[in-house]
Amino acid sequence: MAKVAIVGCGAMGSVYAGLMASAGHEVHGITLWPDHVAAIRAKGLHVTGKSGDRTVALASVSTTTDGIGHCDLVIISTKAFDVLAAATAALPLVGPRTVIQTIQNGVGSPERAAQVLPVDQMVVGVVGGYGASVPEPGHAHHNGLEVTWFGKYGNVANDLFEGAADIWRGSGFDVKIHDDVKSMVWQKLIMNVAYSGTSCVTGLTIGQIIDNPHAWSVARACSEEAVAVSKAMGVVLGFDDPIAHVKNLGGKIPNAKPSMLLDSQAGRYGEIDAINGAISRLGAELNVPTPVNDVVVALVRAKESLL
Known part of the structure; x- marks a missing residue:
């Protein structure tokens, strides 16, 4: 024990x-x-x-x-x-x-x-x-x-x-x-950025994001930008198709609400700065464009400004 x-x-x-x-x-x-x-x-x-x-x-x-x-x-x-x-x-x-x-x-x-x-x-x-x-x-x-x-x-x-x-x-x-701890963390992060901010903005579960073409286009782009940032940092993700990994893992918990959505619904601040916001911040430092993450971060911060 x-x-x-x-x-x-x-x-x-x-x-x-x-x-x-x-x-x-x-x-x-x-x-x-x-x-x-x-x-x-x-x-x-x-x-x-x-x-x-x-x-x-x-x-x-x-x-x-x-x-x-x-x-x-x-x-x-x-x-x-x-x-x-x-x-x-x-x-x-x-x-x-x-x-x-x-x-x-x-x-x-x-x-x-x-x-x-x-x-x-x-x-x-x-x-x-x-x-x-x-x-x-x-x-x-x-x-x-x-x-x-x-x-x-x-x-x-x-x-x-x-x-x-x-x-x-x-x-x-x-x-x-x-x-490789850095690779381990980024393997999870490329999934977090897909679903966390997107769910907070839309109110959708992970499965609903995957099934909704409009929401999935946002989630996918957020993850693709994270993959680009990880490559610029020299992180080895180890996936032939990182987006397929993100979609497959998310598909295993379709009814789940990411913690950022749960926090928003409970009137609490979420982890936007550590997730999508980290991609925007690191992208700016490395000259890697992150326009979709930038917009998602701005929308979440706008919601949280009312708390």
Whole structure:
């Protein structure tokens, strides 16, 4: 049994927490949603979807990391814009043999976490094809369980790295190890840019975007621009047809609403700057045109200006 802390126990974090607790690990959930905390404390964490239907008790759930102590694995699964604050809050959880894993959409999160956390204990996670949401406090639902990837950020000891991966494997996740972390992150990012901003602007699910020729033309162009930026950066994606990969993976979770759409519907700010906005920013730096991403970013920011 391992001691695990999920810093950012929202939709995705609750899926991780539920499956790991179900596998017998000591799981501590930290989330800034007090209603989610209250519901889990009262009735347990209910996880439904691709992995089945289960209700589990967590070792603790709170809005802070107080009193938890050192853990074997600390998973930082907050939004990209909250990573630095989460990493700082996670410091009391980190001992000399703790593995710290950042899992965010977009680019730049490990670099922010590394400002305060020990680099040689950090790994990067990429997940995709989950389509996770919180239908009500205390309940996380996920439409799929497709991609769970691991890579070293710093010079993490091999035994610690493999031990952290085994926590995920033993909890029902199909883990794949990547040596090229940059490629791993961009393989996910080209999918994020297709569906995230497009869904936020249109209100469509992933399947509806794929089936709607107007929406798909936007999603496809966003992804094609991301592929062009990745090539200019020297990133090796490893796909013969990156757009076919994006469409195939999205087609596995047609009913899913990307987190950016869920945030918009809940009246929260989303991760546009870390996803589509990152393509616009990097494209400008590399002289790679990104006109469709630029428009999507502007439209999402216009919506968020009303919050």
